[in-house]
Amino acid sequence: MNTLQFTLNGNPFTATLDEDTSLMDVLREKAGLISPKNGCAPQGSCGCCTVIVDNKAITSCAVPAKNISGKNVLTLEGLNEHERDVFAKSFTYTAGMQCGFCIPGIVVRAKSLIDKNPEPSRDEIAKSLNNHICRCTGYVKIIDAIELSAKVFRGEQLPEFDYSGKIGSSLPRMDGEKFAMGERPYIDDISLPDMLYSAFLFSPNPKIKIKNIDTSEAEKFPGVVRVVTANDVPGKRKQGLIYKDWSLFIAENETTNCIGDILAGVIAVDNKTARKAIELIKLDYEILQGVFSPEEALKETAPRVHEDHDNLLSKSIIKRGVVDDALSKSTFVETRTFETQMIEHAFLEPESSIAFLKDGIVEVLSQGQGVFDDRKQIASFLNLPEEKVNVTLITNGGAFGGKEDLSIQAQVALFATLTNKPVKATLTREESIRLHPKRHPIKMTYTVGCDANGKLTALRARMIGDKGAYASVGTKVLERAAGHAAGPYNILHSDVEALAVYTNNLPCGAMRGFGANQAAFAMEGMLDILAEKVGIDGWEMRWRNVVDVGDTFCTGQVFEKSVGIKKTLLAVKDIFYSSKYAGIGCGIKNVGIGNGMPEFGHAIVKINPATSGESDETITIKTGFTEMGQGFCTVMIQFFCEVIGIDARKVRVEIDTTHPTPCGMTTASRATVLGGRAIIKAAQEMKKDLDAGKNLCDLIGKEYFGEVVIDYTTALDAKTNKPITHMTFGFATQVCILDDEGKLKKFVAAHDVGKVINKKLLEGQLEGSIHMGLGYALTEDLKLTNGIPDSFKLRSLGLLRAKDMPETEIILIEENESEGPFGAKGVGEIGLVPTAGAVAGALYKFDGVRRYKLPMKDSVAAKAIFGGMK
Structure with missing residues (x-):
């Protein structure tokens, strides 16, 4: 054991340690500090453990503690009160955090940058974040937060927060300041x-x-x-x-x-x-002997992954109309095969x-x-x-x-x-990559026909998904891919088959988009190919085919309400036509699991007495859904405040696991819809008492219960003439614009969100989705050789850094959804469904190459990103 002495946050610090101890280990385990987070130790790739040593920001997990002897170390805990207040409020005001795990390290980096450059440009801020990964935000609002912090340090005033909690306001994230300062503990901090x-x-x-x-x-x-x-x-x-x-x-x-x-x-x-x-x-x-491709796994001679089950986990089939006849009568018929890759979620908390x-x-x-x-x-x-x-x-x-x-x-x-x-x-980062499921690689062969005017006539799709070693939710992912095979387009004749196949690769399961992303890449590619055959552009081809009220989804469900896809197309029309190298993609994504599975949301509202630190009674909302950084707790408060009309600072949300009606997974963009409706019901019950003349003091200890059940959806194979596979859908049109060198220049996303509940949080969800979608399209790839990743390092995954992100414009379309709370839809997944298709279209405009396989690493846009990766 060795003795180490250095100055920590202005005070002498002494610790005994082993030879192989890192500075991060000393700070977390010896000093008891939790702001330096362990996201990838000892790789030094994610930036979550960033601290300042002798006025230089470094990743503490990659630095041997013995090298710090006699030096000055500053962590987030050591910032003075003014600095902490400015950073905490700036990141909260701009919605510059989601899950929050990466933010303490980024705040330390921001402190180091602003100390040296009090007036940094947005480009300089982005470049300073090159050693940091944020998987949630897309960096846009992080840069906003650092830019605002610098302004305040130069003497400008912080904007006022809006705590009304009204629908449409940007209520600050619950506990946002604690997250920004690294004070909200994650499990490994406990x-x-x-x-x-x-x-x-x-x-x-x-x-x-x-x-x-x-x-x-x-x-x-x-x-x-x-x-x-x-x-x-x-x-x-x-x-x-x-x-x-x-x-x-x-x-x-x-x-x-x-x-x-x-x-x-x-x-x-x-x-x-x-x-x-x-x-x-x-x-x-x-x-x-293992089996490492789904095609090999389906051969009769292939070894079984599971002794008690053959390698075909599931087959999802959709048949509507008479496809062969419709194709034979089509003016144009094209067939192509598309492939998508396995990628890692890369959430920063292992x-x-x-x-x-x-x-x-x-x-x-x-x-x-x-x-x-x-x-x-x-x-x-x-x-x-x-x-x-x-x-x-x-x-x-x-x-x-x-x-x-x-x-x-x-x-x-x-x-x-x-x-x-x-x-x-x-778990370590390597162990995390070993253990949790990934995004499904899917091979898709599409045959699509259209008439002389570009009107789509028929679709045949064959999909084979690599399930990996365990089922997880792979059956549902391939079912969802099949259901979304036609995208947001009205096609009367369809024949879709999607297979989920066991292999000895890493398991694949749920990942943002849940099968719709893969299908969209193929369908958007087919739209562009057919548009060229017809002699029209991509925007016009989509305009002639997108669904409207009364049209039919691929599963046979008729759209009866809230179909905003045409409005999203109109919103991007001008920029698409005014840009030389622009690709376009449309997307659709279900809200709620659906497909015959009952779904529940519950909420309990309880009034608490004032405590010694509070002047008035407070309110606790209990729900069973998970806050993962998407802002769920914050918008639940807004639903409640809209009904009751109370200051949002008096309301908190807690996750309740004791209620006899479980909510199930926080997935499928459904927490906002199901949780929100349940909370509104509970709040309306409480409002009856308030309207009767009672005040909060009279209601102390009383609980109000709200529950919503969605049990009317039908399974994909249900024998019915009127299938309702999903309660509602989100819609989007996205445009990717390249510069004259073929690099990413701008990305525009127009989304039908139903109703804007919290504008900044909503924008942040979409910006983060676009970041993930661009990586999926261009650079991200978890390559395996005989079931083993070629690398377990975060830097090898192709994740985009802040400097790689183009200018992003979000356009919000409100097409009220009667199933949603105050008309809202979920947006957690739709944000990256059309992204890869839009990028592929832009690349074709630039270099004339059709691309059918992700990621599109051969493009100039991808090479420009890889050139900056270390």
Whole structure:
């Protein structure tokens, strides 16, 4: 052990440490600071751990602590009160944060920049963020926040916040200032008395038969409390959201299916001890033949991924009209094959969980997207009644669908029951990439016809999706891809088949867009090809074919209301025609899961007495949906305030996991609609008492309940003449504009959002979606070789940095939706559905090359981005 001395936030600091300890470890584990976040240690790629050392901003996870001896270290906690106030308010006012995990590091970077350059330009701000990743915001509002901070430091006044909570106002995000200052703890920031730490042994190869797991040396290692294997699981090891095929521990004499399979766990007195002990576990195994493409997996001679199921997980079929006849009568018929890639969610908070026992209940702290689903599976794994397990949602550092499935919550819960002590586990970035599901790669062959005027006549689509090793929600993703195969276009004759196929690749599951993105890339490409055949441009081709009220979706559902796609097309018409290299794409995305699955939303409103720190009564709203940075809690407050007419600062939202009516996953852009409607119902009940002459003091302790049930949607294969596969849809048209060198210049997105509830939060959702969509189109790719990623580094994923983002213009169209709260629709997914198609169209305008495979790395636009990546 070595002794380290340096100055920390203006005060002398001394710590004893191992040779391989990083500065971030010292700050978090020795000094107890939580603003430097661990997003990728020791890669130094995400910027979440940024601190200032001797007036220079550095990533602390990549710096050995021994190199800091005698130096001055400044963390976010060390900023003076004025600086903290300015940054906190600026980031909150501009909505410059969503999940918030990356923001403390970015604030430190902003402090360093402004100290050296008090009046930075937007380009200079963007370039200063080159060592930072934000997966949520698209950087636009982060740059707004830093620009505003610099103005205030130069003497300008901060704008006033609007706390009316009225619909259409930009109510500041709940707890926004705490998030900006790194004061809102994520799971890995939490430490409990007597807490133990755990780590996992993962499969070294995708397909191996485990002959023996020798844990003897690990058990003897000093500081190890227990080594856990499949033999210690009291309940059902196989879990899953739809199919129970994902074993949370692989036992001896069983076979693994991917490199994310967990073979053993170590519980120890600290994280380093647990990880060192993991290395002492000896495996005896046989490498088996795996299958790594869906086409190979479908061959009769292919090895099975699961012994009890063939490799075809599911087949989704849509047939409407007479396709062969319609194609034979079409003036133009084109066939093309499109391919999309596997990509990583790249949420910046790696998976983490804490579990402990309290009053006979297994308490689990989770960052998951569905605490009710988590509880059900954990209870099954532990062989306990559900009422003996309670799952509490802790601040979530991004998800995008990647935290729908269980990750390590069940194993950590088991560890707590075995030791009767609190236990924490936090994955490294490499482990995170191994474990959670990715976006499905899908190969799509489209045949589309149209008449001489460009009117679409028929569609045939064949889709094969790489499901990876476990089902996750892959059946539904391919079902959704099939349902969205025709995009927002009126086609009377369609024949669609979508297969979800098991392989030994990393599992694929939910990711923002949920199958609609892949289908849109293919359909938008076909529109552009046919437009050229007809002799019209892309805008006109879409105008002649987009759906309207009375037209039919690919699933057979008739649009009866709130169809704003034509308005979005009109909104971008001028800029499309005035730009030399412009590509256009239209998108549609369902709101709510639908397809015959009942959906619920509930809310409880409770009035609390004033406390010593409050002058008036306060109100708590309880709901079961997950806040992941999308602003759910904030807009729920706005729904309530619109009904009651109360200052929004008196209202808080809590995630409730105890109500007997579970909400299910926060997914499918549905939390705003279902949660909002439930809250409005509860608020209306409360308003009846207020209108009767009662005041808040009279209502202390009273609870008001609101619930909404959507149970009328029909399954994709339902035998009905009037299918209603989804409760409503969002619509969008996007335009990608390149400069004269073929680089990204501007991106315009016009979206039918139903009703604008919170303009800044809404814009931020769409800007973040566009950022993700541009990466998907041009640079992002998680390449595997025989089921193993070529790289586990964040920098290898092709994520766009701030300087890579073009100017972005958001146009909001309000087409009231009667199913939505005050007319609103969800926008969490639609924002990147048409993006890749628009980019492909712009690239074709520039260089005349049709591209059918993502990412489009051969383009000038992509090469310009890669040229700036380190």
